[in-house]
Amino acid sequence: SQTIHQWPATLVQPVGSPLSLECTVEGTSNPNLYWYRQAAGRGLQLLFYSIGIDQISSEVPQNLSASRPQDRQFILSSKKLLLSDSGFYLCAWSVTGGATYNSPLHFGNGTRLTVT
Amino acid sequence: AQSVAQPEDQVNVAEGNPLTVKCTYSVSGNPYLFWYVQYPNRGLQFLLKYITGDNLVKGSYGFEAEFNKSQTSFHLKKPSALVSDSALYFCAVRDIGFQKLVFGTGTRLLVSP
Numbered sequence: 001s002q003t004i005h006q007w008p009a010t011l012v013q014p015v016g017s018p019l020s021l022e023c024t025v026e027g028t029s030n031p032n033l034y035w036y037r038q039a040a041g042r043g044l045q046l047l048f049y050s051i052g053i054d055q056i057s058s059e060v061p062q063n064l065s066a067s068r069p070q071d072r073q074f075i076l077s078s079k080k081l082l083l084s085d086s087g088f089y090l091c092a093w094s095v096t097g098g099a100t101y102n103s104p105l106h107f108g109n110g111t112r113l114t115v116t
Numbered sequence: 117a118q119s120v121a122q123p124e125d126q127v128n129v130a131e132g133n134p135l136t137v138k139c140t141y142s143v144s145g146n147p148y149l150f151w152y153v154q155y156p157n158r159g160l161q162f163l164l165k166y167i168t169g170d171n172l173v174k175g176s177y178g179f180e181a182e183f184n185k186s187q188t189s190f191h192l193k194k195p196s197a198l199v200s201d202s203a204l205y206f207c208a209v210r211d212i213g214f215q216k217l218v219f220g221t222g223t224r225l226l227v228s229p
Contacts (some may be wrong), residue, residue: 044219064226101148101210102167105217107159
């Protein structure tokens with residue numbers, strides 16, 4: 001069965017420090033991968049999605065970046081964190097190819113980031 | 117662009133009573149609709165989906181959803197609510213390119229004992 005791992009679960013970082021959040025998926029190949037941010041416990045904002053290695057789309061201009069160094073690994077980074085980067089970051093995956101329209105997203109348990 | 121709307125910020129229901137969480141959609145083409153639940157400090161869990169076929173879709177934990185094309189709605193239902201159903205519920209729709217899910221703003225369900 002497929003599983004998705006996200007770490008760390010919680011993180012407290014000072015303003016101006018770098019960030020690296022990691023997400024890995026097991027049990028599937030060539031998944032679509034996603035980074036979402038949830039602010040104030042409500043709405044979900046899509047930050048990045050990737051349909052393959054080195055194929056990453058950015059949805060919102062910001063000081064965050066994403067990379068996919070391996071097929072099932074998705075990393076969210078920042079060189080210098082802002083206070084507004086605080087939030088709950090969620091990684092997700094779905095199947096790719098012809099079944100994409102039919103496939104739900106499967107989410108990790110998230111990382112709670114607090115920028116101080 | 118594809119979109120979904122969840123008109124209620126919060127729904128309150130007593131345990132044992134039926135519950136409904138509302139969702140309406142706006143799409144070009146066929147709607148591919150999903151419901152998710154989120155418990156505090158956790159990721160979203162997939163409940164059910166509508167792709168085509170029967171208008172009543174059954175999902176996890178006793179939840180079901182009714183697809184209504186004429187009203188462009190996809191309401192989440194459960195015949196008898198449990199206190200443990202208290203959580204945040206999201207409706208979502210596949211975007212035109214099928215690569216992304218567009219989420220509603222979420223509805224908080226509070227089930228009182």
